Amino acid sequence: MDIFIQQLINGITVGAVYAMVALGYTMVFGIIQLINVAHGDVVMFGAMVAFSIIHALSGAGLPPLFVVTIATACAIPVCMLLGFAMERVAYRPLRNAPRLASLITAIGVSIILQHFALIIWSRNPLAFPQIIAVESFHIGEATITNVQLGMIGISTLIMTGLALLVYRTRLGAAMRATAQNAPIAGLMGIDANHVIAMTFVIGAGLAAIAGVMVANYYGIAHYTMGANLGLKAFCAAVLGGIGNLPGAMLGGVLLGVVEALGAGYIGDLTNNVFGSNYQDVFAFIVLILVLVFRPSGLLGERVGDRA
Amino acid sequence: MMNFRDHPKAHWCGIGLIAVALIILPFVLASAGTAWVRVMNLAILYIMLSLGLNIVVGFAGLLDLGYIAFYAVGAYTYALLASPHFGLHLPFWVILPIGGLVAALFGILLGAPTLKLRGDYLAIVTLGFGEIVRIFLNNLSTPINITNGPQGISRIDPFSFGSFSFAKPESILGLAFSGPIKYYYLLLVVVIAVIFINLRLQNSRIGRAWEAIREDEVAARAMGIDTTRIKLLAFAMGASFGGVAGGMFSAIQGFISPESFVLVESVMVLSMVILGGMGNIWGVVLGAVLLSFIPSFLRYTVGPLQMWLFGHMVIEPEVIRMLVFGFVLVLVMVLRPGGIWPSAVRRRELAPSEDGARG
Numbered sequence: 001m002d003i004f005i006q007q008l009i010n011g012i013t014v015g016a017v018y019a020m021v022a023l024g025y026t027m028v029f030g031i032i033q034l035i036n037v038a039h040g041d042v043v044m045f046g047a048m049v050a051f052s053i054i055h056a057l058s059g060a061g062l063p064p065l066f067v068v069t070i071a072t073a074c075a076i077p078v079c080m081l082l083g084f085a086m087e088r089v090a091y092r093p094l095r096n097a098p099r100l101a102s103l104i105t106a107i108g109v110s111i112i113l114q115h116f117a118l119i120i121w122s123r124n125p126l127a128f129p130q131i132i133a134v135e136s137f138h139i140g141e142a143t144i145t146n147v148q149l150g151m152i153g154i155s156t157l158i159m160t161g162l163a164l165l166v167y168r169t170r171l172g173a174a175m176r177a178t179a180q181n182a183p184i185a186g187l188m189g190i191d192a193n194h195v196i197a198m199t200f201v202i203g204a205g206l207a208a209i210a211g212v213m214v215a216n217y218y219g220i221a222h223y224t225m226g227a228n229l230g231l232k233a234f235c236a237a238v239l240g241g242i243g244n245l246p247g248a249m250l251g252g253v254l255l256g257v258v259e260a261l262g263a264g265y266i267g268d269l270t271n272n273v274f275g276s277n278y279q280d281v282f283a284f285i286v287l288i289l290v291l292v293f294r295p296s297g298l299l300g301e302r303v304g305d306r307a
Numbered sequence: 308m309m310n311f312r313d314h315p316k317a318h319w320c321g322i323g324l325i326a327v328a329l330i331i332l333p334f335v336l337a338s339a340g341t342a343w344v345r346v347m348n349l350a351i352l353y354i355m356l357s358l359g360l361n362i363v364v365g366f367a368g369l370l371d372l373g374y375i376a377f378y379a380v381g382a383y384t385y386a387l388l389a390s391p392h393f394g395l396h397l398p399f400w401v402i403l404p405i406g407g408l409v410a411a412l413f414g415i416l417l418g419a420p421t422l423k424l425r426g427d428y429l430a431i432v433t434l435g436f437g438e439i440v441r442i443f444l445n446n447l448s449t450p451i452n453i454t455n456g457p458q459g460i461s462r463i464d465p466f467s468f469g470s471f472s473f474a475k476p477e478s479i480l481g482l483a484f485s486g487p488i489k490y491y492y493l494l495l496v497v498v499i500a501v502i503f504i505n506l507r508l509q510n511s512r513i514g515r516a517w518e519a520i521r522e523d524e525v526a527a528r529a530m531g532i533d534t535t536r537i538k539l540l541a542f543a544m545g546a547s548f549g550g551v552a553g554g555m556f557s558a559i560q561g562f563i564s565p566e567s568f569v570l571v572e573s574v575m576v577l578s579m580v581i582l583g584g585m586g587n588i589w590g591v592v593l594g595a596v597l598l599s600f601i602p603s604f605l606r607y608t609v610g611p612l613q614m615w616l617f618g619h620m621v622i623e624p625e626v627i628r629m630l631v632f633g634f635v636l637v638l639v640m641v642l643r644p645g646g647i648w649p650s651a652v653r654r655r656e657l658a659p660s661e662d663g664a665r666g
Contacts, residue, residue: 097640100370103426103430105637105640107636108632108633108634109637110633111571111633111636112637115626116630231438235435238428273449273450277442277445278446280438284439291424291428292421295424
């Protein structure tokens with residue numbers, strides 16, 4: 001039971017990050033039906049930029065929380081710029097092209113981003129400075145750290161903010177209108193290009209924060225970290241129902257929990273034939289199961305086959 | 308392009324010239340160093356892989372991002388059946404078809420649950436599938452040691468007929484045939500067979516069915532095409548080419564590990580198909596040759612150039628190669644979606660693209 005609670009806590013923590021990244025996928029997909037494979041690499045850039053800033057400030061004797069905040073504050077605009085540029089240069093020219101064309105472009109963008117990061121930050125895994133002192137709190141036999149609490153708290157706050165933005169502001173209304181029917185939204189005076197660019201920018205901002213959190217949590221940053229994380233976040237978005245904001249949040253947390261519990265119990269269940277090194281497989285199995293049995297996801301409304 | 312079919316003599320002369328060029332090519336390359344023959348052999352393997360992927364992506368329009376998994380399946384099948392790892396040493400002409408079949412089986416395994424999905428979902432699932440296969444290759448060393456984990460399998464048998472081994476250098480009629488040169492001829496025969504099969508497939512009932520599905524699945528179904536079966540067939544056939552290529556890769560390298568079958572390799576093969584021109588066999592061959600020579604080309608140009616300019620390596624050629632692949636995908640899609648040598652169908656489609664009427 002203690003293992004269960006412990007893995008639940010770990011799962012929710014990682015799931016919160018998945019949810020933040022999944023939101024980026026789901027918003028972009030909702031509005032232009034593109035699976036932006038390069039979104040994971042934006043997360044990686046966020047982590048990398050934060051790494052450089054923390055590294056540079058580590059000798060200055062500033063309070064750790066302040067340093068991390070500064071680093072995140074620098075990572076967000078860099079990622080936003082990246083998201084904006086990506087949309088402008090690679091995706092906008094292909095807006096009316098067949099869907100596979102833009103997906104292939106997205107893969108290209110992903111490869112380019114990864115290797116630029118490699119050039120800037122080297123091909124070796126970077127030890128992300130653990131400047132925030134970890135404190136543990138006990139819940140029965142399980143423990144939860146201040147970092148985990150912080151991650152869960154911050155992502156809850158940000159996701160609430162995003163929900164307010166999308167459902168309560170003019171920009172949010174414009175985004176929803178464009179997602180529903182872009183030409184009609186255009187007739188109502190909404191500048192689709194602007195709205196789509198803003199979607200990319202907001203998604204990239206979330207990605208930056210997620211990147212800092214995940215790198216700080218695992219203590220490591222690497223130029224390929226975005227690929228795997230992005231893939232899992234995409235699985236989370238599909239699990240919740242792609243294009244659906246609450247779905248992405250739910251899917252992210254659920255996927256994190258499934259993964260953590262799976263990794264915690266697979267050894268016992270299979271008599272140690274399979275170990276926790278198969279952890280990465282769960283996300284894909286979830287993805288395939290969802291797509292086969294409930295393609296619209298948990299919260300998504302049934303959309304007809306638009307292919 | 309001039310139509311050679313109207314000039315049978317010119318047609319056959321052209322084919323003869325190309326044949327002679329292909330036959331003397333390894334000796335020309337060998338004079339520059341055996342390494343170049345190896346690069347050429349690898350290029351031929353990539354041609355086979357690209358043609359296999361072209362069936363899935365180019366003909367049937369199903370984007371497969373985990374294609375390298377089938378290559379891995381073929382390679383591991385060969386390695387397990389012809390190495391000291393299990394003490395099995397079956398002859399290669401037995402294993403290669405088995406490798407092709409096993410890969411086809413994996414193709415069906417992947418295709419069956421996912422083919423109802425829309426194109427872009429399918430792409431992501433295949434991506435996940437490729438990763439799953441790699442994770443299993445990495446971890447199936449316990450409890451029973453099947454794949455030997457990250458260490459991979461070494462001392463894989465080379466191809467041999469009786470006492471004639473493809474790995475040993477030999478002198479025939481006064482000409483020095485090194486191992487790679489012998490493999491070159493074998494690969495050449497196989498790749499010509501593969502190209503021939505592809506050309507026949509494209510104009511067959513199946514090929515036309517694939518094209519119909521690519522253009523409009525609903526209409527294809529209305530025309531009486533069993534879309535699920537035909538799509539599965541595309542997956543299986545594409546996979547089997549990958550499997551056979553994997554077996555040959557295994558034998559030529561003599562060593563394989565999960566490291567050779569990472570996602571980046573899938574992207575590389577995809578870039579070859581895209582650059583050459585999805586759906587056009589000759590375009591794909593061209594794309595594969597161009598991109599497989601890039602690593603060696605960069606090693607001999609960009610490397611020394613940087614040493615000369617800066618005195619040390621600023622950007623490794625390996626990284627530039629990946630950037631090239633990335634830019635190929637983006638630029639081809641944005642500027643010339645049909646590839647450098649578009650297929651006839653696509654050229655027709657793309658012709659009125661000025662008014663945005665793209666298929």
